[in-house]
Amino acid sequence: MSTVVSVEELADLVASIFVRHGMTPENADCVAEVVAAAERDGSTSHGLLRLAGYVSTLQSGWVDGKAVPVVSEVAPGLLATDAANGFAQPALRASAALLRKKARTQGIAALAIRSSHHFAALWPDVEPFAATGLIALAVANGRPRMAIWGGRKKILGTNPMAFACPRPGRPPLVWDQASSMIAQGEVLLAATRGQQLPPGISLDAEGIPTLDPNAVLQGGSMMPFGGHKGSSIAFMIEVLSAGLTGGRFGFEDNSAAYPGAQTSNAGEVVILIDPLHIEESHFFERIELLLEHIAASGAERLPSEHRYERRERALREGIAISDPNWTKLHDLLA
Amino acid sequence: MSTVVSVEELADLVASIFVRHGMTPENADCVAEVVAAAERDGSTSHGLLRLAGYVSTLQSGWVDGKAVPVVSEVAPGLLATDAANGFAQPALRASAALLRKKARTQGIAALAIRSSHHFAALWPDVEPFAATGLIALAVANGRPRMAIWGGRKKILGTNPMAFACPRPGRPPLVWDQASSMIAQGEVLLAATRGQQLPPGISLDAEGIPTLDPNAVLQGGSMMPFGGHKGSSIAFMIEVLSAGLTGGRFGFEDNSAAYPGAQTSNAGEVVILIDPLHIEESHFFERIELLLEHIAASGAERLPSEHRYERRERALREGIAISDPNWTKLHDLLA
Numbered sequence: 001m002s003t004v005v006s007v008e009e010l011a012d013l014v015a016s017i018f019v020r021h022g023m024t025p026e027n028a029d030c031v032a033e034v035v036a037a038a039e040r041d042g043s044t045s046h047g048l049l050r051l052a053g054y055v056s057t058l059q060s061g062w063v064d065g066k067a068v069p070v071v072s073e074v075a076p077g078l079l080a081t082d083a084a085n086g087f088a089q090p091a092l093r094a095s096a097a098l099l100r101k102k103a104r105t106q107g108i109a110a111l112a113i114r115s116s117h118h119f120a121a122l123w124p125d126v127e128p129f130a131a132t133g134l135i136a137l138a139v140a141n142g143r144p145r146m147a148i149w150g151g152r153k154k155i156l157g158t159n160p161m162a163f164a165c166p167r168p169g170r171p172p173l174v175w176d177q178a179s180s181m182i183a184q185g186e187v188l189l190a191a192t193r194g195q196q197l198p199p200g201i202s203l204d205a206e207g208i209p210t211l212d213p214n215a216v217l218q219g220g221s222m223m224p225f226g227g228h229k230g231s232s233i234a235f236m237i238e239v240l241s242a243g244l245t246g247g248r249f250g251f252e253d254n255s256a257a258y259p260g261a262q263t264s265n266a267g268e269v270v271i272l273i274d275p276l277h278i279e280e281s282h283f284f285e286r287i288e289l290l291l292e293h294i295a296a297s298g299a300e301r302l303p304s305e306h307r308y309e310r311r312e313r314a315l316r317e318g319i320a321i322s323d324p325n326w327t328k329l330h331d332l333l334a
Numbered sequence: 335m336s337t338v339v340s341v342e343e344l345a346d347l348v349a350s351i352f353v354r355h356g357m358t359p360e361n362a363d364c365v366a367e368v369v370a371a372a373e374r375d376g377s378t379s380h381g382l383l384r385l386a387g388y389v390s391t392l393q394s395g396w397v398d399g400k401a402v403p404v405v406s407e408v409a410p411g412l413l414a415t416d417a418a419n420g421f422a423q424p425a426l427r428a429s430a431a432l433l434r435k436k437a438r439t440q441g442i443a444a445l446a447i448r449s450s451h452h453f454a455a456l457w458p459d460v461e462p463f464a465a466t467g468l469i470a471l472a473v474a475n476g477r478p479r480m481a482i483w484g485g486r487k488k489i490l491g492t493n494p495m496a497f498a499c500p501r502p503g504r505p506p507l508v509w510d511q512a513s514s515m516i517a518q519g520e521v522l523l524a525a526t527r528g529q530q531l532p533p534g535i536s537l538d539a540e541g542i543p544t545l546d547p548n549a550v551l552q553g554g555s556m557m558p559f560g561g562h563k564g565s566s567i568a569f570m571i572e573v574l575s576a577g578l579t580g581g582r583f584g585f586e587d588n589s590a591a592y593p594g595a596q597t598s599n600a601g602e603v604v605i606l607i608d609p610l611h612i613e614e615s616h617f618f619e620r621i622e623l624l625l626e627h628i629a630a631s632g633a634e635r636l637p638s639e640h641r642y643e644r645r646e647r648a649l650r651e652g653i654a655i656s657d658p659n660w661t662k663l664h665d666l667l668a
Contacts (some may be wrong), residue, residue, distance in 0.1 A: 074611040077411045078441025082614075107412025108605070110442045112612055135578065137570075152632035163570045165577075175566040207632055226560025232509040232637060233567070235628075236471075236497045243499070243624060244469065244607065246615030251627045271442070271605070273578065277408040278446055280416075281580030290577060293585045294569075298486035298541055303566060 003326045004318040011036035017051065017332045021058040023065030030089040034120040039319055042310035045185050046121040048325060053262040054119060055332055062261035063087065063117045069094040077106040080245070083116035088140070088268050091116050092125055103134050103272035111270040112240075114247035117263035118142070122162035123176035123304070125270060130164030130172030135273040138162045141241035142264035143253035146180045147221035149231030152207020154221035157250045157264060158184060159237035166275070168284045173291070175303035179234035180222040187213045187222065241267040337660045338652040345370035351385065351666045355392040357399030364423040368454040373653055376644035379519050380455040382659060387596040388453060389666050396595035397421065397451045403428040411440040414579070417450035422474070422602050425450050426459055437468050437606035445604040446574075448581035451597035452476070456496035457510035457638070459604060464498030464506030469607040472496045475575035476598035477587035480514045481555035483565030486541025488555035491584045491598060492518060493571035500609075502618045507625070509637035513568035514556040521547045521556065575601040 005013070011032045018028035031054070039047035058065050067086025071094050074080045079099055083091035091113045102109035118140045126136035142157030162176035181201040190197055191213035204210040205219030216222060224230035242249045247267020255261040275283035291302065321329065339347070345366045352362035365388070373381035392399050401420025405428050408414045413433055417425035425447045436443035452474045460470035476491030496510035515535040524531055525547035538544040539553035550556060558564035576583045581601020589595040609617035625636065655663065 075441025075608070076439070077443065078607075078611050080612045080614070105410070106440055106442075107409030108442055108444045109411070110607065112615075114614070135573070148628055148631060148633045150633040150635065151628065153630075155628055155631040155633075163566070163573075165570075165573050175569075177563045177566055225563045229511045229559045230563065232497070232511055235509075235637075236499075238624065239469070239499050239621065240607075243617055243621050244609050244612065244615060246612055246617075246620075249620070249624055249627070251624075273412075273444065273574075274409070275578050277412050278414045278578065278580055280414070280448070281446075281578060283577055283580075286580075286583070287573065287577050290572065290583055290585075293583070294482055294485065294489055296487075297482060297489040299482045299484040299489075301484065303569075 001323045002320040003323070004320050006318050007036050007040045007314055010039060010319055010321075013329060013333075014048075014051065017055065017329065018058070018065065020333055021055050021065065023058065027065055027067065027086060027090045030093050031087050031120070034089055034124045037124050038121050040311050040314040041307040043121050043307065045183065048321070048329070050119060051329070051332060056260035057117070057119070057263050060258040060260035062255055062258035062265070063263055071095050071098065073098070077102055077109045079109070079111045081111060081113045083113050085115050085265060086117065088113055088116035088118040088125075089120065092268075092270070096128070099270065099272060100129060100132065100134065103129075103274050107277045108271065108273045110272075112245040113268040113270075114245040115265060116247065116268055117265060118268060119263045121176055122160045123164070123174045123307075125268070126162045126164035126176075127172055127174050129270075129272055130166040130174065133166045133168075133274070133276065135166065135275055136164040137271045138268060139237040139241050140268040141238050141247070141250055141266045143255060143266070144250040145184055145222055146224055146234065147203055147207070148235065149224060149228040152203065152221075155251055156234045156238050157266065158222065159234045159241070161233065161237060165287060166284070167287060167291075171304070171308050173302055173304055174307075177225075179224050179230055179237060181225045181230075182222065184222070187216050191217055240269040244269060335657045336654040337657070338654050340652050341370050341374045341648055344373060344653055344655075347663060347667075348382075348385065351389065351663065352392070352399065354667055355389050355399065357392065361399055361401065361420060361424045364427050365421050365454070368423055368458045371458050372455050374645050374648040375641040377455050377641065379517065382655070382663070384453060385663070385666060390594035391451070391453070391597050394592040394594035396589055396592035396599070397597055405429050405432065407432070411436055411443045413443070413445045415445060415447045417447050419449050419599060420451065422447055422450035422452040422459075423454065426602075426604070430462070433604065433606060434463060434466065434468065437463075437608050441611045442605065442607045444606075446579040447602040447604075448579040449599060450581065450602055451599060452602060453597045455510055456494045457498070457508045457641075459602070460496045460498035460510075461506055461508050463604075463606055464500040464508065467500045467502075467608070467610065469500065469609055470498040471605045472602060473571040473575050474602040475572050475581070475584055475600045477589060477600070478584040479518055479556055480558055480568065481537055481541070482569065483558060483562040486537065486555075489585055490568045490572050491600065492556065493568045493575070495567065495571060499621060500618070501621060501625075505638070505642050507636055507638055511559075513558050513564055513571060515559045515564075516556065518556070521550050525551055574603040578603060
């Protein structure tokens with residue numbers, strides 16, 4: 001049995017849970033929106049599954065649910081926003097209108113968020129900008145889970161990157177990926193199921209390759225995707241998300257002092273480009289041509305198409321919450 | 335036996351060869367500098383090895399050695415430069431001072447080069463900016479050699495990306511990597527030597543996985559590094575380098591009409607960020623801290639360190655050119 005709710009009803013319910021655990025209604029709305037969006041799009045790993053983690057993190061005192069982000073215009077093309085130990089989404093929301101305006105007038109603009117906790121998918125941070133015609137790139141860092149190429153110990157987060165390419169009259173083409181070979185969640189799942197990991201993706205605490213998910217969880221490391229190349233990408237993300245912003249590097253994480261804390265106090269960078277400034281490029285027409293050629297090369301599905309299909313269905317039919325999950329939701333509200 | 339020349343002498347000699355084959359002295363100097371720099375740093379795959387290709391491309395009429403780049407300031411943070419069917423390096427040189435100034439004043443600035451031929455390594459395009467304290471990112475596209483993830487036919491170039499992180503009083507930390515699993519040169523080498531390719535890196539003309547380098551060269555495709563994740567990066571590079579700039583997409587390549595042409599008429603994007611605008615970040619101090627922690631994690635060598643060591647030696651002792659190579663160089667001058 002299950003209960004069917006609309007996306008909006010789900011977002012409201014999640015927001016109530018966040019308010020119940022100490023967030024301001026404004027901050028709760030922001031974060032609840034991305035949780036509901038993940039559930040709506042079938043990104044269940046970043047949906048309701050994370051709610052208990054949000055709540056235990058709030059309860060631990062590690063993140064400030066009442067944080068008020070401070071947006072500074074440090075240069076005509078650059079915003080520096082202090083998330084003030086709150087979630088990244090309120091900081092992004094506080095900066096978004098000005099960032100968008102800057103991209104339109106300057107051609108390119110960047111937002112550097114520091115002291116932020118990002119526990120959601122990264123695609124919701126770029127999609128809305130691309131939906132208004134801007135090219136958008138976002139990167140974020142986090143607590144160490146991954147070794148750098150050639151290293152033996154975890155030093156970087158699974159540092160995700162998301163990119164959104166606008167399309168006229170259609171939802172943007174968006175991708176969002178971690179810099180690690182597999183997600184932390186998959187390691188947890190393998191440990192729970194007593195399964196081995198595939199070879200070549202993880203090291204134990206001594207830096208020796210291992211197939212044992214428990215060895216990874218007990219001080220071991222994941223490895224970057226694509227060997228040294230993915231490692232380079234993860235390094236760039238660390239330089240931008242923590243170095244440029246002034247957020248904490250992964251290795252500066254001290255969440256262990258807050259039992260129940262599941263997020264990282266880190267940073268995020270969003271870069272927007274307005275393609276309309278270069279008239280000769282006929283950007284929107286030509287991107288459609290590129291996508292046609294990509295489809296003709298045999299790639300049957302573009303990134304994010306799956307999500308949009310599931311989204312359409314969820315918006316039409318609602319989201320079914322199983323009875324056990326429905327009970328859990330209401331337990332978190334109690 | 336070999337002849338030892340200084341880096342400057344080598345650059346002058348290469349420039350003379352380019353002038354001999356129809357380049358203006360200004361353009362020849364720009365391109366010769368990156369060829370000599372590659373040789374100096376031991377990046378031999380992008381050094382003298384490519385000279386014959388530069389010359390045959392010039393002779394074919396495919397690239398214009400006399401091109402005069404046109405720089406347009408399309409927005410306060412955005413330059414659009416038409417390389418006018420010339421090499422990318424003169425276009426970059428014509429734009430560099432203004433781009434740097436824009437990054438300093440705007441916080442972030444981008445250069446979009448179109449109608450450009452890039453036949454060199456990409457790190458020389460970012461290193462000089464980072465040497466003056468800016469974070470620099472460059473991407474370029476090229477003729478199709480690679481399938482997108484899930485596709486069966488080549489549709490994208492080996493689309494490289496280069497990133498440079500400035501360090502005070504020390505050369506920048508720079509990486510430069512193709513989006514393909516291996517370089518085109520390695521496929522050529524395997525074919526020459528009659529060797530098989532490693533599994534999982536290439537497709538034949540029908541889109542079937544193959545180990546045969548000749549099948550790759552005869553209409554087959556290379557595969558992106560890191561599976562769908564590297565494919566996403568390569569797609570982003572195509573959107574920026576050709577979509578944003580107005581350069582040609584890989585699939586629009588028609589170099590086959592110019593026998594001897596080895597370059598792609600494509601595009602490039604360079605993005606610069608000035609980290610000093612965000613005072614709270616103490617960027618330069620903190621990047622050193624990050625690098626210390628990375629070294630302590632067991633990564634014995636940072637990207638570009640190898641190149642700097644070889645550079646120092648070349649600047650001190652000169653570059654030894656073997657007699658056969660010396661003869662080839664002078665043959666190209668005749």
